[in-house]
Amino acid sequence: MVVAPLLRLPLTGVRCVGRSYRPQFSAVKRDICPQSLQLNIDRAKSFSTSLSKWQVQDLDRTRNIGIIAHIDAGKTTTTERMLFYSGFTRRIGDVDEGSTVTDFLPAERARGITIQSAAITFHWPPGDGAESQPAIQDSSAPRSANSHTINLIDTPGHADFTFEVMRSLRILDGAVCILDGVAGVEAQTEQVWNQASTYNIPRVIYVNKLDRDGAAFGRTVREVSSRLAVYPAVCHIPWFEGGDGSFVGVADAVNLQGLRWKEGEDGRSVKMSSLEQLDAEEPALSEELRRARIALVELLSEEDDMIVEKFFECDEDHLAVSPMDIVDSLRRCVLDPTSRIVPLFAGASFKNMGVQPLLDAVVNLLPSPPEAPDPEVSIGGVKGGLRRLLSGDLIVKQSEEASQSSKGKKKKKGSHSVDPKDAISKLESCALAFKVVNDAKRGVLVYVRVYSGSLDRNSLLFNTNLHLSERAPRLLKMYANDAVEVDSIPAGHIGVVVGLKHARTGDTLVSYAGNKPTPPEPLTSLQLRPIDVPPPVFFTSVEPHSLSEEKRIHESLQLLLREDPSLHVTVDEESGQTLLSGMGELHLEIARDRLINDMKAKASMGRIEIGYRESSTGASGSVTKIFEKDVAGRRGKAGCTAMIEPFSGETSSDVTEDTILTRLIDGNNIVIRAPGLQVERVRDDEETSPFLPPGMDLETLRTALQNGALAALARGPQFTFPMHNTQVTLTINPTEHLFGSDTTTSALSAAARQATSAALRDLVAGPGTVMMEPLMNVIISVDEASLGSVVHDISSSRGGHILSLDEDVPVSATDASGSGSISEDPLPPIDPKRVYAPADPFESPSVDLDMPMSTSHQRTITAKVPLKEMVGYLKHLRSLTAGRGTFVMSVDRFENMSAQRQKAVLSELRGGF
Incomplete structure (x- = not known):
């Protein structure tokens, strides 16, 4: 195959046949397995043998991208075309028929919507992968001249699944935002755009559905600037037959040529026309294309000095600037977090038009894992970038802040701190579990994005959220609902760990040298991009058909909670009912379908209700309770004083020296005070007191009292709804409330719960509560x-x-x-x-x-x-x-x-x- 002509084409992997250009799929074997996914198992297995040979330089030819958009903008339809043109599938799936690759859940196919994000790996341009293909060393060649590995995530568009979008966005290096050419920038589009901005994710925009009646590309471009607050760099303009006929293709402002697809075909055949040919055949289009090129160069010149130099080298001729210079300038703007320029492309995915240039844009413009924005991490309460952590600077800063806060406090003899550089040098891998799925055949699948090192099979993973370790017996590379087993997942890649019993969505997993079950202290608090789970607003009851089914129901509910942390399960004390809470009606309906149909749970679901809250209208008196009871043959005794008052949403300003905790949880503020408790710092991360019972440190005391207060706040005194906007002040007097070895953590929690409940009951007789x-x-x-x-x-x-x-x-x-x-x-x-x-x-030229x-x-x-x-x-x-x-x-x-x-x-x- 001749390489040189290939490099000049905007559609990589195509060959010239007269005026028609047809993608070549000679590298893709034709013995494709006749399953629903038509996955080339032979090619995937041969690819799995090369996965263990991944090197750092291969990351330059890897793209971790997601597709985000409003519901029904064409995310899944566009994904299906990407898989087809890459050679991953032999036929194009249809959302209406329920034959798509990424929407494989029965509920997704029945409803025609995406419910949970799907991860899939393919290669563009078509080939056997970046590992087996030597890179073309030519500075004038676009990146799309080489085969790249694309890890694609198709996300939901419905507002009820916002949390699903959030947990997928965290691990992306780039995103494609799809807009409906008829509806323009819709409400949910703005929401997911803002979510992506939270993580500084580079994006390109794809205006879809330009074949439909009422499509207005120009209006959509203006809405992008006004509603998304970015400058759209228009790289494609739509090509309508005769200027006002049907949509037949796009005019490429970067390469100054027209791309035309034949209607009714599968989109593989693309007719390319030069600017001179367009002058003869479509003079209005060619004139608009010149205006688009001038506007594109002018826009890039405002933020990129290098394109200004190229512009002057071309004697200030906008049309003479080379396409590679423009692509490089667009890439610099996309990767610059301060730039507001976003490339914009056009097409009609359902009619198989415009998807191949979009894939080229993904490879040419979006970043590889090393170029992606540095993910934010938190360690010991100190936030910073992952690269700062790996260099040791972040741990040094955390150690300095810990030592500053411990000044003036006694330090136990023999205490020592871990050398930061030594701790980091032994960190083998750091990964984020961004998704947990219960698969009927393979069990629980934990999707992970590896950020540093290499996650190997049988390595011991420490969960920094749950503070426990478990081994990774099997690793998979996912192809939507199909998978290939691999030996390791290197940094920058997305894979699946099978066999983890405790990992949940959002957990951070680290492995340490020597297979140590617990890494050194600073690393145990490492958090990768944590998510704040929003409060649930709908709930429904779950009733097992018989007592023998109750255990199975709770096991199934625990699996659902591992998959989706935005679901909550509570048990009503009076009725004994199990209540399932979620973000919306559709959210709970899908959870019910998963529970009953997929997990085969024998249970009945009540009607969906609204989750109200209860709040105090005034302050209660101080109530003291002493808990004294034998639990499991062991004596437990502890005391606590509680007071309830309304909480305005701002942290209390009257924090005194004896305050040992102030924490805002679920809209309630918990303040714990311990007057006379002499606190001593044993290590950088541990505090104790001579008044505490033997074996108990200050953090254990805080946790026990906090859990007791939260348990009491879960049920209001008047309407039985959870408390909200309430401040609980717990006071522990060491001489009156602590009783040596008889004071256990369970006794402290029980005392705090009894005191808080009594203070809540005191509200009913006093100022009362309101719903x-x-x-x-x-x-x-x-x-x-x-x-x-x-x-x-x-x-x-x-x-x-x-x-x-x-x-x-x-x-x-x-x-x-x-x-x-x-x-x-x-x-x-x-x-x-x-x-x-x-x-x-069809727009009036004089329109305002x-x-x-x-x-x-x-x-x-x-x-x-x-x-x-x-x-x-x-x-x-x-x-x-x-x-x-x-x-x-x-x-x-x-x-x-x-x-x-x-x-x-x-x-x-x-x-x-």
Whole structure:
């Protein structure tokens, strides 16, 4: 095969036949296994033998990417085309038929949506992998001239599965954001975009569905600038037959050529036209292509000095700048975290148009693992980058802060600290378990992203979240629902560990030299990109069919919790009911399907209810309780004093010297005080006191008292709902509440629980409590004609408050979208009029960009509505908008209910039960 002509083509791996270019798949064997995935097992097995030979230089030809978008924007459809053109599958799967590779769960195929993210590995350009192919050493050749390994993750789009998107985003090096060319930038698109910004993930944008009626590429480009606050670098413009006909291809502003696909075919055959040919055949398109190239070079020149130099070398001719110079400039802008330039491409995945150039863009523009932003880690309460940790600087900083805080406190003789460089040098691997799946055939699969070192088979993994060790008996490389066994997973790659009994989603796993069960102290607190789990707002009861099934039900529920930490399981003390809580109605429906249909649990699920909260309206008195009881033949005795008061959301300012803990958990603030407790620091991470019982340190005392208070707060005194916005102050007097060896951790927890419960009961006789309900951030997308009726329905019938129309509202820090606000200093807005966007075929040239373009133009309503009023709202919205309205919502906060509303809800609840 001749290499030189290949390097000049935008579609790598194609050969010239006259004016037609057809991808070659000669490297892909044709003995593909006739399974649902059509996976080439022979090629995968031969590939697995080379996995053990992965070297650092191979990481340069690896891409860990994800696809993020609003629901129904075409994520799974685009993924199917990527797998087909890479030679991974022989036929294109269809979402409507339930034949896609990545949507393999029965519930996904039945509903036609993505529920859980799927990981899949393929190669682009088609080949047997980066390991077996020598790199083409040519500075003028694009990166897409070499075969790259792409680890692709297809994420859900539904708002109920926001947490699933969050845990997948953490381990990505780059992302493809897909937009619907008809709907433009939708509400959920903004949410996932902000989530990706939280982790500084480089992105490219792909405008899909340009073949549909009503598609407006130019309007979508302007919405990208106004709603996503970035500068779209338009690399493709749509090619409509005759200027206003059907969508037939794209014009490439980077390579100055047209790419045309024949409608009705599988998309392998691409006709390429030079700028001169377009001048003769499509003069309007060629003129627009020149404007797009000029706008692209001008935009890059604003942020990249090197492209300015190339521009001057070309005698200030925008068209003379070479495509490789533009690609390199785009890549520099994508990798620069301060740049607001994002490359934008066009296509129609369902019609098999535009996917191959998108794959080239993934390889050419998105970063390899060594180039990706340094992931944030936390060790001993000190946060920093992973590279700082591996160099030893972060542990040195943590040791210095620990020694600073221990100044003036006595240090036990013989105490020593671990040499940071020695600790890091013996760290063999560091990985993040970002996903846990219960597979019917293979058991529990733990998906991991390895960040440093190499995770080997049979290595001993220490879980820094659970503080336990377990071996990794088997390692797999996943191909959606199929897998190949490997000996090791090196840094920068994604794989699966089979056989772990305790690892959960979000856990950090480390292995240490010598197979030591526990690494040195600083490393035991290492955390890789932790996620704040949002509070659940819906719950349902789970009842086993018989007592013999109860144990099996709880085992199945534990598996569900390992898979999805945004699910919660609690047991009601009075009724004994098991309650399953989640993020939304669909979320709990899917959990019910998994429990009953997939795990074959013999249980019944109650109706889905709203998770209300209870809050104190005033302060209680100080209540002291002494717990004294024999437990399991051992005497236990401890005391505690508790006081309850409302919590405003801000940490208490009256922190005194005797305060040993102030912690905010689930909306409640726990303050523990120990007057007269003389604290001594034994080691950098351990504190004790001569007043504590033998064998107990200060951290154990804190944990026991905290757990006791949390257990009491789980049930309100008046309405039995969990407490919220409540501050508990626990006081331990060493001379009155500690009784030597009789004071055990269980006795301390019991004393704290009894004292807190008594203080809560004291509230009923005093200031009382009030019910709280979830208040939701609701973003509704409707057409212009339906705007009035939807606004009236929200503000009058549902008791909501309209915040804005067609304006961006800052996401609350308690939003389910992640771990807080995106940026303390928001970037200045971008004027859409200054952004290049080609004119849409049916758009009036005199249209005002600030005004709606037609009655079908999408409008956005932002409101705050009580969750109770949003139950079943989708059906009502569809009836108001003739099926065109959509909405997303997330928890804003819990709000006190009025007396009238509280009475109505209580009567409904009592009548329902």
